[in-house]
Amino acid sequence: MQKGNVPMSEYHNPVMLNECIEGLNIVPAGTYIDVTYGGGGHSREILKHLDASGRLLAFDQDEDAKKNIIQDDRLTFIDQNFRFLKNYCRLHEAMQVDGILADLGVSSHQFDQPERGFSTRFDADLDMRMDQSAPITAKEVIDTYSEEDLHRIFGMYGEIQNAKSLARTLVTSRLNKKIETIAEFKEVIKHRIPRGKENKYLAQAFQALRIEVNQELEALQEFLIQAAEVLKPGGRLVVMSYHSLEDRLVKNFIAKGKFRGEVEKDFYGNMQRPLESVNRKALVASEAEIAINNRARSAKLRIAVKL
DSSP: OOOOOOOOTTSOOOTTHHHHHHHHTOOTTOEEEESOOTTSHHHHHHHHTOOTTOEEEEEOOOGGGGGGOOOOTTEEEEOSOGGGHHHHHHHTTOSSEEEEEEEOSOOHHHHTOGGGOOOTTSOOBSOOOSSTTOSOOHHHHHHHSOHHHHHHHHHHTSOOTTHHHHHHHHHHHHTTSOOOBHHHHHHHHGGGSOTTOHHHHHHHHHHHHHHHHTTHHHHHHHHHHHHHHHEEEEEEEEEEESSHHHHHHHHHHHHHSSSSSOOOBOTTSOBOOSEEESSSSOBOOOHHHHHHOGGGGGOEEEEEEEO
């Protein structure tokens, strides 16, 4: 067995790493899944807690994540989106696992690569695909979606106040010239941005586009349903989210076994849900951690146990 030591300096330091590991309540001989491998920070820590018979499956669809694969016989790397969790657990004979970890944040590494189009700091093509082989880019969304769909995306996913007028501005502008780069996008919408709130507004707009391009909320819902099926009774689900849309889905699914509406009950009044929350409220990072890692500021960590 080899234990790898791949540097992950280009990736972010894992947020609330100790809390995540404690939340998993690791059994040394258990089977665990890290569905957001990235730079391997969480996976490396999980492996430290496993003995020779423990197993770790790691999912990531980002090409760059493959460069960070830890050389360890206990690790199986799966080059897929976590929405295919159940299929690949079946393929790798891991249908009853002890714990699943998901860190839903976009890595600093992805933001720092101009050509990926995730950051408002650089000029590049409007891309934003996590999976570089995916067919839809942010450019396609802006240049082909209807005004109604753009209004919905910026309003729901970006929670932008003037989403309707923003959508109209984009649709009007693209009649004359396609909007293909970050600089062109910023130039077209600049008169829609409230003075003094430029950074926040652009971050919300980019978040909305990224969520749509990568179908992030649909993938998260599919993942959560499958995670509840793959976990063994007593197994732990640990999910860290960075914006309210994701956190609401995670919170509702843990509490109700569904994403909207009230929890269903059986004939005797017992709640029909697969998971139970371990913590009454979401965990947040300490001030000390936020001081050294600003990404931790918006993180919310929820831990559940399979009933």
